[in-house]
Amino acid sequence: MLTTTEPVAELPGGERAAGRVRALGTARFVAVKIGGGLVSLLLVVVLGFFLFRALPGNPIRSITTDSHTSIEQIEKLRAEWGMDEPLPGQFVEYLGDLLRWDLGTSFKYKQPVGDLILGRIGPTLLLTGAALLLALVLGLWLGTRAAWRHGSRFDRLATGTSLVLWSVPTFWLGLIALMVFAVALDLFPTAGMTTPGGVDGFLPAVLDVAHHLVLPAVTLTAVTYAQYLMVMRSSLLEEMNADYLTTARAKGLTDDQVRRRHAVPNALLPTVTIIFLHTGLLVSGAVTVETVFSWPGLGLLTYNAIGFPDYPLLQGTMIVLAGAVVVMNVLADLVYRLLDPRVRAA
Structure with a gap:
């Protein structure tokens, strides 16, 4: 009597083949997601370059307010800033x-844009990090x-309040x-990140920054936590x-145990992706x-650059801010x- 063991022998190879396919x-x-992110960043670079040059205002005129400024001086500035070339040539450069x-x-600042951004990115990360943490704790707990x-x-009070705050202009x-x-x-400072002149000591300095951080962080939290809640x-x-x-429940678990051990962990899956997208x-x-709060971060730097208009600084901050969105979308x-195993199997 003949028997065959070929299917059994092929199982390991089949598993390896399935692993390679996965x-x-x-x-x-x-590769597709990273490629899509890079294309998005390229579009940001192209749109940012031409869009900012359509803004009203002239950076040359912003610093040559003196009526006695000669044409030669203006042309010298245009050449120094590379604005004497056609737009396509400026873009290629x-x-x-x-x-x-x-x-x-x-x-505006006569400094490298990269250095300006590095100097301002810390306050922005501090503000957004604090607001994100508060929004997550508040939104997930209330939700x-x-x-x-x-x-x-x-339920009605929590959802109604969050939706009202979400719709309020920041x-x-x-x-x-x-x-x-x-x-x-007169409970909190009106502007800035630190007290003018500074404070002595490490702990007083930390508390001073925290004191200035409260209002902007709470404001940003109030208009963002509703998304996590919903x-x-x-x-x-x-x-x-x-x-x-x-x-x-049939196994004897209490209502609180059912919620904490089973329902909440499974419900967190879509929330995790929202966290990355929203960051x-x-x-x-x-x-x-x-x-609004004169917080010395990338946002205030961008706002000040718009009024000039400071093309290199606007382009640099746009790349950083849009890059953060693209990176978080890919992640x-x-x-x-x-x-989610269902996505991996698709």
Whole structure:
């Protein structure tokens, strides 16, 4: 009697082949996402270069307010800043500088754009990091409670308040916070990141920065936490009808244990991707808050560059801010594929 063991012998090879297919699929997915991100950055570079030159104003006139400035002096400045060439020639030269990691020299500050951005990126990361942490804690906690108490007064109050704050213009909310808490009540500073003249000692300096950080961070948190709340709430509501929760309750777990051990971890999956997507938007969206509170970050730097207009500085900050959005979008896609088996199998 003949028997065959060929299917058994082929299993390891089949598993290896399936592993190679999955690895190739993952590599292709990563390459497509990174390639798409690079194309997006290229479009940002192209649009930023030509868009900023369509702004009203002339950087030459911004520094030659003296009526006695001669034509020769103006032409000398145009040649020094490379503005005497046609736009296509300026763009080609700009691309060449970018390939050498040179963002140019600021018209307004007379410093390398890269140095200006590096000097301002720390305050922006501090502000957006604090706001992101507060928004996550507040949004996820309120979203979980609102979903678990669906239809209750707490649910209506939490969702209604968050949606109202989400729809409020950021600059308006910041101005209200300034007038109430900084001017009327005199509880917080009106502007800046530190007290003029500074304070002595490391701990007093840290507390001074934290004191200045409260109002801008809370303002940014108030207009962003609603997104986390709503996503967490809707995800948890979907999970609450799942059969595995009924099984968990049948095993004797308390309602709180069912929520913490089973429902919330599964509901966090779409929220994780939203966190990555929103982080990039939060960094680029801090312009308004930094301007209202005179917070010395990239947002305020960008605002000051617009009024000049400082083309190299605007182009540099746009690349950094848009790059943050693109990088976080790519990371969101990669993390979602890593966490969700259904995406990997697609």
